Amino acid sequence: MSTLERYMKILITGGSGFIGSHLVARYQGRAEIVVLDNLRTGKRENLAGFDCQFVEGSILDVKILDQVMSGVDLVFHLAALVSVAESMEQPLETVALNVTGLLNVLEAARRHGARKLVFASSAAVYGENPTQPKVETQTPDPRSPYAVTKLDGEYYCAIYERQGWLSTACLRFFNVFGPRQDPASAYAAAVAAFLDKARRGETMSIHGDGGQTRDFIHVADIASALAFVGEHPEATGVFNAGYGNAITILELAEKIRDAVGSSSALEFSPPRLGDIRHSTSDPSRLFSLGWKPTYDVVSGIANLVAAKN
Numbered sequence: 522m523s524t525l526e527r528y529m530k531i532l533i534t535g536g537s538g539f540i541g542s543h544l545v546a547r548y549q550g551r552a553e554i555v556v557l558d559n560l561r562t563g564k565r566e567n568l569a570g571f572d573c574q575f576v577e578g579s580i581l582d583v584k585i586l587d588q589v590m591s592g593v594d595l596v597f598h599l600a601a602l603v604s605v606a607e608s609m610e611q612p613l614e615t616v617a618l619n620v621t622g623l624l625n626v627l628e629a630a631r632r633h634g635a636r637k638l639v640f641a642s643s644a645a646v647y648g649e650n651p652t653q654p655k656v657e658t659q660t661p662d663p664r665s666p667y668a669v670t671k672l673d674g675e676y677y678c679a680i681y682e683r684q685g686w687l688s689t690a691c692l693r694f695f696n697v698f699g700p701r702q703d704p705a706s707a708y709a710a711a712v713a714a715f716l717d718k719a720r721r722g723e724t725m726s727i728h729g730d731g732g733q734t735r736d737f738i739h740v741a742d743i744a745s746a747l748a749f750v751g752e753h754p755e756a757t758g759v760f761n762a763g764y765g766n767a768i769t770i771l772e773l774a775e776k777i778r779d780a781v782g783s784s785s786a787l788e789f790s791p792p793r794l795g796d797i798r799h800s801t802s803d804p805s806r807l808f809s810l811g812w813k814p815t816y817d818v819v820s821g822i823a824n825l826v827a828a829k830n
């Protein structure tokens with residue numbers, strides 16, 4: 522049972538992105554929703570049909586942050602430069618958006634007396650550490666500017682929490698999939714890219730031998746985990762957000778092809794530089810607070826295939 526009984530006002534930075542739009546969907550009728558997004562990678566149409574106030578602007582603009590933060594109880598900070606590959610090309614921009622941007626949002630939340638901020642971190646912070654499954658206490662090994670900024674963000678959130686300036690929680694998302702994920706993006710996640718190819722009956726291309734494993738989690742469960750930690754005062758610190766089940770990329774491609782009923786061929790292309798071999802979460806810290814996912818990877822794929830977007 523949520524501890525937030527009263528109607529609240531929430532701010533979602535990056536709310537017109539893939540994950541943010543599912544959080545907007547989740548809070549329909551439950552909260553007054555403000556979205557701050559500069560549409561860097563997000564899309565206005567992701568919010569079509571949803572009741573929310575959309576403000577086009579940047580987390581680097583302190584004046585806009587003061588406007589949108591007024592009266593806000595709960596902040597979900599999702600706005601970021603989201604691509605590992607782009608972060609390798611643009612480390613300074615990555616730090617500006619992902620570190621200075623987060624600090625701007627933390628400071629505005631503190632100034633305006635918000636109750637809590639939930640930060641979208643990433644399993645990328647684990648990097649090459651070979652230990653499986655990944656537990657929150659293991660030594661991080663970030664290998665890209667993107668991963669470093671997510672780890673920095675967690676440390677800043679911990680300072681605000683420890684100093685009593687603002688309650689914070691960080692979720693390390695594993696591989697998120699679901700409706701509205703962009704298959705056209707140069708960095709399309711495996712699920713969106715495979716689904717697009719399977720639907721067109723085109724060859725599905727797998728990097729390497731397909732034996733690499735990932736912990737895929739449906740975006741509706743990520744939205745529910747964000748809301749859960751936001752609404753539970755005892756949920757502070759860092760939490761893995763995954764199902765705790767690994768699936769190989771080859772199995773994933775086959776499951777998507779079967780779910781679509783497609784006859785797409787599978788081909789193997791050279792492995793991607795820097796791709797880690799295995800990544801599975803230990804989500805027991807989040808589960809022990811009482812959060813439960815709705816899907817697993819198989820039912821999640823079935824939901825995605827059935828969804829109209």
Ligand SMILES: NC(=O)c1ccc[n+]([C@@H]2O[C@H](COP(=O)([O-])OP(=O)(O)OC[C@H]3O[C@@H](n4cnc5c(N)ncnc54)[C@H](O)[C@@H]3O)[C@@H](O)[C@H]2O)c1
Pocket residue numbers: 534535536537538539540541557558559560561562563564578579580581598599600601602603618622641642643644693694695696697698710
């Ligand atoms: N998708 C995943 O598998 C995954 C995994 C780990 C972490 N994350 C994190 O989750 C969050 C959401 O990611 P997503 O997959 O929905 O990506 P996304 O690109 O769809 O969403 C990011 C949003 O942030 C917005 N944005 C970028 N710069 C901004 C700025 N200066 N001011 C305001 N808005 C800005 C973009 O326009 C976009 O709408 C990100 O912080 C990302 O790092 C995602």
